[in-house]
Every structure is written in structure tokens, then in C-alpha cells.
Amino acid sequence: MSLYDDTLALLQRMVRNACVNDLTPDSGQEVRNADTLEEFFSGTDVEVQRIEPHPGRVSVVFTVPGTDPAAEPLTLLGHTDVVPVDSAKWTVDPFGAEIIDGKLYGRGTVDMLFITATMAAVTREVARNGRPRGTLTFVGLADEEARGGLGAKWISENLPDAFSWKNMLSETGGSHLPTTDGSDAIAFNVGEKGAAQRRLVVSGDAGHGSTPFGKDFAVVKIAEVARRIADAKIPVTSDKTWEGFVQAFRFDPATEQALIEGTGDYHAFGDLAAYAHAASHTTISQTVLHAGGAINVLPSTAWLEMDVRPAPGTSQEDVDALLRDALGDLAEEVDIQYLISEPPAVSPASGPLWEAIVETAGEFFPAAAIVPVYATGGSDLRFGRRLGGVGYGFALHAKERTMAEANGQLHSHDEHLHLEDLALTVAAYESLVTKFVGA
Known part of the structure; x- marks a missing residue:
């Protein structure tokens, strides 16, 4: 054989x-x-x-x-x-x-x-x-x-x-x-992003579901946390590897520069748009949400778990700073807990x-x-x-x-x-x- x-x-x-x-x-x-x-x-x-x-x-x-x-x-x-x-x-x-x-x-x-x-x-x-x-x-x-x-x-x-x-x-x-011009380019992995899994925990008022007036709702608060995290402005992580990836596509000069700087339209990469975005950014995926148990009880805590993947050059402290910046005036009410954390x-x-x-x-x-x-x-x-x-x-x-x-x-x-x-x-x-x- x-x-x-x-x-x-x-x-x-x-x-x-x-x-x-x-x-x-x-x-x-x-x-x-x-x-x-x-x-x-x-x-x-x-x-x-x-x-x-x-x-x-x-x-x-x-x-x-x-x-x-x-x-x-x-x-x-x-x-x-x-x-x-x-x-x-x-x-x-x-x-x-x-x-x-x-x-x-x-x-x-x-x-x-x-x-x-x-x-x-x-x-x-x-x-x-x-x-x-x-x-x-x-x-x-x-x-x-x-x-x-x-x-x-x-x-x-x-x-x-x-x-x-x-x-x-x-x-x-x-x-x-x-x-874009039909030339050939072959990609080989030289590195990988890290892990910065986080659990964001908030507290609220416990109580009976029949008397909600004046209560601080943990569910409402964690929903606002999720919204703010989703709106986070995460800058492009531009380095020689990202620049080389963009240049390999042979875009016109203006498109190439905008994509390298993170201001361009990632749809230019076609089916690789999601990959290109993830390869050039720290990404945050909100994957687990938990609050309450019984339908007639106001939960006193709620939490959101997130799969965060730091780009090369991004530390765990950088991730926390990004989260706090996104949370704004809510940051002091949110307990940021570490789950799996690994460097790029x-x-x-x-x-x-x-x-x-x-x-x-x-x-x-x-x-x-x-x-x-x-x-x-x-x-x-x-x-x-x-x-x-x-x-x-x-x-x-x-x-x-x-x-x-x-x-x-x-x-x-x-x-x-x-x-x-x-x-x-x-x-x-x-x-x-x-x-x-x-x-």
C-alpha cells in the first residue's frame, strides 16, 4: 500500500x-x-x-x-x-x-x-x-x-x-x-487568540413578584449590562500579521487602508468577513444568562457569562478595562469574575x-x-x-x-x-x- x-x-x-x-x-x-x-x-x-x-x-x-x-x-x-x-x-x-x-x-x-x-x-x-x-x-x-x-x-x-x-x-x-485578482495565497496559522471568559454579576432587591413597585430589578440591570456590552466599541488590533492578511486580497489602496485601520466594511472579505473581524479584534460573545428560579420571586442576583477572546497584544487587564468602559456608570455595580483565562x-x-x-x-x-x-x-x-x-x-x-x-x-x-x-x-x-x- x-x-x-x-x-x-x-x-x-x-x-x-x-x-x-x-x-x-x-x-x-x-x-x-x-x-x-x-x-x-x-x-x-x-x-x-x-x-x-x-x-x-x-x-x-x-x-x-x-x-x-x-x-x-x-x-x-x-x-x-x-x-x-x-x-x-x-x-x-x-x-x-x-x-x-x-x-x-x-x-x-x-x-x-x-x-x-x-x-x-x-x-x-x-x-x-x-x-x-x-x-x-x-x-x-x-x-x-x-x-x-x-x-x-x-x-x-x-x-x-x-x-x-x-x-x-x-x-x-x-x-x-x-x-480579488485571482492570484493564489495560502494561509498558515502562526498564533491564536487567548481566552478571557468572564461572568458579570449584578445584585437587586429580593421580594414577592406581586409587589414590584420601587424595586431594583436584577433582571433589568443584567439586561442593561448585556446591551452595553453589545454596544462596546472595540478597536482593531492592527499588526504585521493583520496587515499582511489584508494585503493578500489585493484590494484597491483605499479599501486596503480602511480595512487595516478597522474603519472599512468587512463584507469586502466575502465569506471570510466573520473570520477577518475576529482575527483583528478582541471579541465578546454573550453566551449564558441566568436569573431567578421561581416565577413569583424577584431574584436578588443575575449574571451573564461571556466568551471573550483577546487578540494578540491584549492582556487580561486590557479586557477588564474594555468591559468597564463599556459599562460606564454601571461598572461599580457589576462584579467581574474570571473563568477560563489564557494569554494569546x-x-x-x-x-x-x-x-x-x-x-x-x-x-x-x-x-x-x-x-x-x-x-x-x-x-x-x-x-x-x-x-x-x-x-x-x-x-x-x-x-x-x-x-x-x-x-x-x-x-x-x-x-x-x-x-x-x-x-x-x-x-x-x-x-x-x-x-x-x-x-
Whole structure:
């Protein structure tokens, strides 16, 4: 079988293992994919380490030691869990891994099992061909979809020396931008926004619902809080990465400058308008609202929970200042409580690994501009970046696959992967890994 055939067969098995992470400790059961990966590597001379911080939540590390201790190492971080499905909204079996019209259907095919399977297959191929110059490690990580608490986060905090975090590849990248002049541009993630989840709590008068006169209503107050937060004026976070993203579209000069400054119309980005806005701003999504219990009782407290994603360069203190400014004269009546808080994490678009990405992409798309971008969600790369490493999202898609289309498959109904993209990603990983570790 070819490297592509091996990868496809492994990918189908991993989809069918249905390692669904519903954000509870006993879900996921990535042990199934860990066992599948160990079986896949059987008969090869690789070092294997299983890490299980909670029953069934297994991450597994496969290391091919290098011959030169001074050579650059490379670590491939692939996660093995997937998000839940609403089966009624799917037209195929979410875990059937069926191939229909050149596309592989199933939960996790795009996020991110096709990359994980590719990483495994390329690592096994390197191991079969002898030791590389630099150490190559592939890690099948649990619990990425729940922010890594039983996966990469746990390992980075408890077993940071389990593998090298110096040079990392993970999800995602390699999709194309719909430029205005038809030229090609390929985006690769160099960083990601942080987390600044907040709960805003207000107090009001308790009492019987039948006598509301003169009462200070917590419900009314939290509604006003929500309105003011929705009206917050959040400035654009303009830096070289954002400027390069805008410039890649080849807009006319006036449109380009307005978008860089944050005064332009984001609809100019077409299907990528929401992504472009999120990539260039700290964003606030109001997601949970709670007040009261019994219909005849005035609640004395109410709270609003928000998914806040700080842009690179934005601190937790900056987020609090933004919220207080939006609340205005209500700020002193609102208790701002921290939930999950993490800083943004960014790697430079320079250095040996970035240069290998640029060179590899150029082998397949010689005319394409390579564009560094920020991920608006999270990935396991942030934990390695905090330990001093560099990390990038890497895959490769056909020119017809825009970033909007690729991103649109994430957590979607009828999630599917074009097999053409799997073939490109396998070939690209084989090329990059070979040149980087000297396989």
C-alpha cells in the first residue's frame, strides 16, 4: 500500500472509533484511538509512551530518535478526540467514514483526524527508513476539544519533558484566500487568540413578584449590562500579521487602508468577513444568562457569562478595562469574575520551521503567496509556545478550497474531507518532515 492508502485506512479507523469529547472527564475515551495508533506502529523501532491522567483519556507519544543531538527536533501534535454530533442533522452515519463522490464523511475528518493520521503515517515511514538526523516525535493527544486539561495542558504542566516542544506542527493551515485578482495565497496559522471568559454579576432587591413597585430589578440591570456590552466599541488590533492578511486580497489602496485601520466594511472579505473581524479584534460573545428560579420571586442576583477572546497584544487587564468602559456608570455595580483565562500565543513568521513550511508550500503551489494568520479558536500549540517553542498549523488543500470552506467544516453537520486534500497533505508532510529532520 502507498503512504496515502495507509493514511486513509488509518483515518477511517480513527473516525469509526468515535472518541467523542462532550467536555466531561469520562467522555472522549481516546484510549480507542491510542490503541489503534499503537497497532499502526507495531513492528517499527519507535519509542512509545502512554500518558493517562484519567481512565480512558490516553495520549500516546511515538519518538524516532535522531542521530545528531545538535540537529533540530520536530514534534507533530495531533489530537484524537472529536466533538459531539447531532445525528438527526446528518445525512450519513457520522462515524461511518464513508467515501462519497471523492469525499470522506465523518466527525473529525477535518478537525483534525486527517492531519493526525497523516502525522502518524509519515512518522512511521521515517521510522521504517532508519533514524533521521533530528529527533521526530508524533503525539496523539487526548482532550484537545476541552482545551487540553487531560491532554496537552496536563502534559505541559506535569510531564513537560515527555517530548520536545521546540518545533511543532499541528492544526490547521494550507487553505487558500479568495483574492480579488485571482492570484493564489495560502494561509498558515502562526498564533491564536487567548481566552478571557468572564461572568458579570449584578445584585437587586429580593421580594414577592406581586409587589414590584420601587424595586431594583436584577433582571433589568443584567439586561442593561448585556446591551452595553453589545454596544462596546472595540478597536482593531492592527499588526504585521493583520496587515499582511489584508494585503493578500489585493484590494484597491483605499479599501486596503480602511480595512487595516478597522474603519472599512468587512463584507469586502466575502465569506471570510466573520473570520477577518475576529482575527483583528478582541471579541465578546454573550453566551449564558441566568436569573431567578421561581416565577413569583424577584431574584436578588443575575449574571451573564461571556466568551471573550483577546487578540494578540491584549492582556487580561486590557479586557477588564474594555468591559468597564463599556459599562460606564454601571461598572461599580457589576462584579467581574474570571473563568477560563489564557494569554494569546504567537510564533514568529521566521526561523527554520517557518522557512520549511514556505518552501514546502511552494513545491505544490509555486505561484502562491504565503500568508501568516491567527487562529480565532484554540489549539494544543499554545502549550508548547508557553514553554518556549514555536508552532504552526500545517496541512495543504487544493486551490478550490478557500479558508472559508475549510473552516466551515469544523464542528459542522455532514463534516467531510476532500480526498484530494488528504493526498496533498500527506505529500506535503512527507516533504517537510524529510527536509527538516533529515530523514
